[in-house]
Each structure stands twice: as structure tokens, then as C-alpha cells.
Amino acid sequence: MTDKTNSKTPGLSRRSLLKAGFAAGAVAGTAGAARAAGDPLITEIQDWNRYLGDGVQARPYGTPSEYEAHVVRRDVEWLTASTESSVNFTPLHELDGIITPNGLCFERHHGGIADINPADHRLMINGLVDSPLVFTMEDLKRFPRENRVYFLECAANSGMEWRGSQLNGCQYTHGMVHCVMYTGVPLKLILEEAGLKTNAKWVMPEGADASAMTRSIPMEKALDDCLVAFKMNGEALRPEQGYPLRLVVPGWEGNMWVKWLRRIEVGDEPWHQREETSKYTDLLENGKARRFTWVMDPKSVITSPSPQAPITHGKGPMVISGVAWSGNGRIKRVDVSLDGGRNWKTARLDGPSLSKAMHRFYLDIDWDGSDMLIQSRAMDEHGFFQPTKNELRAARGENSIYHNNGIQTWYVKADGMVENVEVS
């Protein structure tokens, strides 16, 4: 779906907004929101109590309820010139836990979705190897395999926010990220099968789609934790995620996770392809560009409340929910502020804590109904913190659109509506 309401607002700067008096209580409470006795929806027999529903043959492959039709990936019409080289966004504000359902994982293509019959797919290993090899999908499934949960974040996630708050919803500001369980063969095993020459220092995965995406990856990473993956969340990769084969490069920027993977060339130096020079490099204030910013630094965002998920129940007990991730490893702590960064409380991390995977955090509060400026700040196991957006700009200027892991602020109004703002 396309959201036409997220038009550019170039004249509007919200950076200096800061209000006093965000006195929301922060003690976890219980809901205490029982209905009055006699609600006919519980006292009376309803149609769905009375009549048989659909049977087991209705949907051999299941789909969401019709009441969840609004939970979809969305694109932003003005953001890209063509749908084939474009992006849509994960509806983070509607999700919980740490697993992204396959049907809701954001898409980013450079030449559209390649339509490949797996029987016709091949993976070639060539270059500085003892034996160049070509594998079918069946060949690859004969290697020992692993299962790992990893987040994947596009380097341009939050890119539209470098110069000020712009897109009104975490689906758009932070939705170029997803997290699934991959099943695949360690790239190390495949490279060892071909035999690496002593001067083999880099690999270049290449996609089979019309854009033939190529990136340079140092051998140390290729031999560490990269996977040649054929399944996500238990089933075959989705077409838009590289079916039948994609490279998994844990913790590193998304376009290195080459989809529709058809070839891995082994070399002695990086190739400096288009998508790692004119694109996916950070242009600094002085006009120079940083070469190779691979690791996705710690980041977090509050998913609810947020502009697309306002508070509709009034004051009282409520859940502030969000996600955090780091390309360096596990998330150790997430802090939440209700007053624009003046005071911080440690959020509750809940669910499995897995390296280079999403983590879910909650702060259970008793909202007094007054305005809040809510923020989250992630810290990973190596002690790396999210910076403020202004700290990020001071260090890197305003020329880049990549690698924005600055702290996000949502302005929660007394009526429960939420807006994307910045605080100075």
C-alpha cells in the first residue's frame, strides 16, 4: 500500500520543540479497566458462538484475519522514482515480540523481484579458489546447516530523518528492519569446499536479479558467521527476500545480504562496485566519503505509542513497547525517557536475547494524561550507546542518509495523539 499523506514538509522544523511538565507516572500498574456489568457482548450469545465457522479446508496456506487488513507493508510515493528500485516498510507499530512474519518483512529492490524456479538456480564460486564450483539448490542442502535469528537493517533506515523529523510513523522512520530465523549453510563450508588460495582476502556476492547487486566483503567476516540461507522462519525464503538463496551477513548493513545469490567471487582486494561507492557510503561534512561502514550500530525505537499507534484509552496503566538491536551483538540495556531525555528509566527486556537479533523492551507506566516526549536509548553488550541526533550530526554532518541510529522522539499529546518531533 502507498501512503500519500507522508508528503515532504520542507518548511517545517520541529527541532526545538520541548515542553515542560511531562509528569507521567512511571510505576508499573495493572489495567483496572473492567467494563460495567451487563455488557451484552459477554452476557448474550453471539453469532460466532451459535454457528459453525469455516472448516480446515478453507485455507491450506493461512492468511491474517480480515480485521487485520491494515497491517501491511507500505511505501512512500515520493521516495523513489520507480517501484522496481524502491522500498516498502515493515509495520513495526503493529508488531510485538522479536520475530517479523515473513509477509511483513520490508522490501528493498534495485531491479524488482527476480522470479526464479529453484530447479534452475545455480550458485558459482570462482576467483582465487583451487576449484571453481557450481552448485544446485539440492547440492547446497547436502552441507551441514545452521539456524540463527538475525535482524536485517537497510543502511538507509531513518535516512529521511537526518535533517529533521519528517515521516510521521515508526513504520516509515524505522521500518527498513526485520528479524527472522534463517536456515542456511555457513559460507565458510562452501569456501572451504572450493579451497581458498593464500591471497584470498575478499569475497564478492552477486545477485541473479536484473540489478546484479554486488558488494565486497572481507574474508574475515565471510569465514565468521555468514550463511548461505534458503529458509526464513522455517519455510523457503520469500521471493522478495531472495528466493531461493540469499547471503546472510549478520549485523552488517542490509544491501550486503545479497538476494537471489548466484555467484561468489573470491579476490585479493575489494571491488568498489557501484552500490558501495556512489551509494551506501557516508558523505561527510567536508565532502569526503567514508569507505565501508558495515556494522549497524545500536539502535532502538518506541513502536507504541507512536504516530500510527496513538493512545486511545485515556490515562492510567499502559505499556510503552519498542525494539532494539545492535550489529555488535546482544542488547544489554534499553533506557526510556518520558521527558525528552532529561530523566531515564531502565526498560524491561523481554523474550530471548540473541546476538545480532532484535530485542523487545517494555516500560509499564501509569499515565497521568499529560504530554510526554518519549525516547528510547539502546546499549549493547560492548557498551556502545545510541547517540542523540544532534550528536550524530556534530560528528558526521548532514550530507549522509545512511547509518542514522540517533535517538527518536515521539511527542505524545494529552489527547493521546503522537507526533514525530526533535528536542534540542
Next chain:
Amino acid sequence: MTDKTNSKTPGLSRRSLLKAGFAAGAVAGTAGAARAAGDPLITEIQDWNRYLGDGVQARPYGTPSEYEAHVVRRDVEWLTASTESSVNFTPLHELDGIITPNGLCFERHHGGIADINPADHRLMINGLVDSPLVFTMEDLKRFPRENRVYFLECAANSGMEWRGSQLNGCQYTHGMVHCVMYTGVPLKLILEEAGLKTNAKWVMPEGADASAMTRSIPMEKALDDCLVAFKMNGEALRPEQGYPLRLVVPGWEGNMWVKWLRRIEVGDEPWHQREETSKYTDLLENGKARRFTWVMDPKSVITSPSPQAPITHGKGPMVISGVAWSGNGRIKRVDVSLDGGRNWKTARLDGPSLSKAMHRFYLDIDWDGSDMLIQSRAMDEHGFFQPTKNELRAARGENSIYHNNGIQTWYVKADGMVENVEVS
């Protein structure tokens, strides 16, 4: 989809099949299966390299590749009289890892799929409580919540195999199990909100569907790890899994996980409802029935190779893959036999090890192309082992269809085809 080929074969007993000479090597090997040079599928430009594919607006909610159309839930036509009170099965033989995609989680209904608008759904807590309460979905989402990965297994899973091998595929013999990440509110918090009277010893969840499913659960379990869940794998529950609300009863038999949960009654003794007396009890050899068999004991099955997933690549390196689970906690070890239980090797467990969740195991072998009788045997962290089917029958007779966690045997023939058999 319905599989009509799985007809009953009452005259056929495969129990005594045992062949000698299953001399498959068991050393992990690499694939070594590179294609000859010059395969045009890698040397020539293909259509999917040449032309742009579909763009990001094609599927707001994604679906699997057209080449995966065979990966669906299937029912067995003769197994039940109506589709509304019936079952279909997870295609375990096509899956990997430990997460079941929502669209492939098996279904078991007693009155069809209730079609409920979440705005109209209510949950009532009544009985031996200080304050009877009625909650909307929004009310429930104001309580602190948790995220946990749990398997759910129907008590009747493998039930058709009690009296001998019958259904030719692990989708049918073991496919009434799935494993997803749930998000929900601890039942404990909701019961505490209502306030438990001192004689409150049991709870009875009730479904809002036409069958009004009811079960008795002891208070100790209700206050331990039960969840009132509204999400699975990050998104809203699927309609066939109880949308918008289901009870999660970790490690215990599936029909206690009441779907379309509308009421929880608190009492001082069990209710002995239909689905825990005339059904879902184990009828023993002497005609007496066991009351309340709640915990699903350790169990495992090899998913590939299996009758629906034969070996198609001939001898050489290959992966034996399977799943194991236990209602008691974590799986500690899985052993695999290639010769019908004479010799056992410890399989490699891979992926997160989470309590009361599925575990994935692999044995990487170098198959010499001769017949095998492959089995798996799970042990949980408390030291409980899977029994053989004959040990199970000796203890419990042949009257039951529930709680069959006996060791499954697949007969792998030299041509790669696989059959469901038993060994004596």
C-alpha cells in the same frame, strides 16, 4: 488440501520389518557435488537477470513463491466426519529451524473457525474471585506482557499410529504440532486483578466458538507460565489459532490452549467437561481411563528424509534433519539410529534452546546408498526419554489414541524412497 492416498490399510502390518546391513557411514562430510563446467544456467544470462521484476507494491502482505505451492497444510479425508470438527497437519517435512510460519500451523477445530471482530470480543473472569471482571482487547493490552516461544502439540498427534504404522509421511504422523513466539499477558496478572478467593484451586477457560471448548486447569499451572496471548510470531493471532485471544498453556496438551478465549471461571475443583472425559483421556488396557494427562512428554521425529521427502541425490554426503520437543522443559540430547535402534549416534542440536519449544537436530552423514531404518530418540533436561512404540503399548495397551510419543521408524530404501514402518 486433502490427501486421498492416505487411506486406511487395515490388513497390512509392517511391525516386524527389520533388515540387516544398514551400513551407511556416519561421518559428516561436505557435499562435493559441483556441476560440470559449462552449465548454461550459470554461464548464460537468464530472463530473471535481464528483465525487471515486480516492484514493491505487488504484495502489501507477502505470500510464498509459486514454486512452493506444495508446502501447505493437508487434511486426511477419512479421518473426521466434518471439516468443522476436524484437523489438518503442519508440513513438517518441508520446514526447518524451530519457528513454524503462521500460515502453516496445523488446525484443530471442534466447531469451525470463529469469525470475531476484535472490537466485539470480551474476556470475562468469574467464579471464586473478589471482583468478576470483563475486559476488552484494549484493556488486556494495558497489562505488562511477555514474549515466549512454545510448541503446541495436539494430544492426538501420532494417534493413528498406536496400533501400527499407518500414515505415510511425517506431516500426517507428527504434524499436529507447531512452534511460534507468543506475545501475551501472564494469566497470573489477570487473576490477581480479579482477586482469588482462598478456595480458588482450578480455572476453566471457555472458547467463544460454536463448540464452546472448556477444560479444567489446576491453579498452580494457571499462576505459573500460562499466557493470555494476542500475537503469534509478532502479528495478531491467525483466525484458526483463536483470533483475537487464546490461552497458552506451555508444555501441556493442545486442547487446553483454548482458542477464541472469552471466559475464565475460577472454581474449587475440576469441572470434568466433555473434552476432558469422553475425549482426551487415555483408555487403558483394563478399560479404565487415566484422568488428566496434561504434559506432553519428550518426542522427536526425523522430518527429512521421510516418506514425503525422499532422497533424490543418490549416495554421498547428506543431512538427516528433525525436530524434538518436551513439555517438561528443554531438550538436552537427541540420538539418531540408522539401523532400527541397534546403534545410536548423538545428533547435533542447532538453534536457540528454549524451554518447552521445538529444538532442531541434524545428523550429517555420508550415505553409502544402502537401506537404512532411521529413528530419533529425544531426551529432555530432566532425563526423560522417548520410549519405543512397543514399550508404550506394554505400559498403556492399545485402546488409546492420545499421547503417543513412541520412537518413529522410517525405512529408507536404496533408491531413496522412504516408508513408514515399525521394527520389533
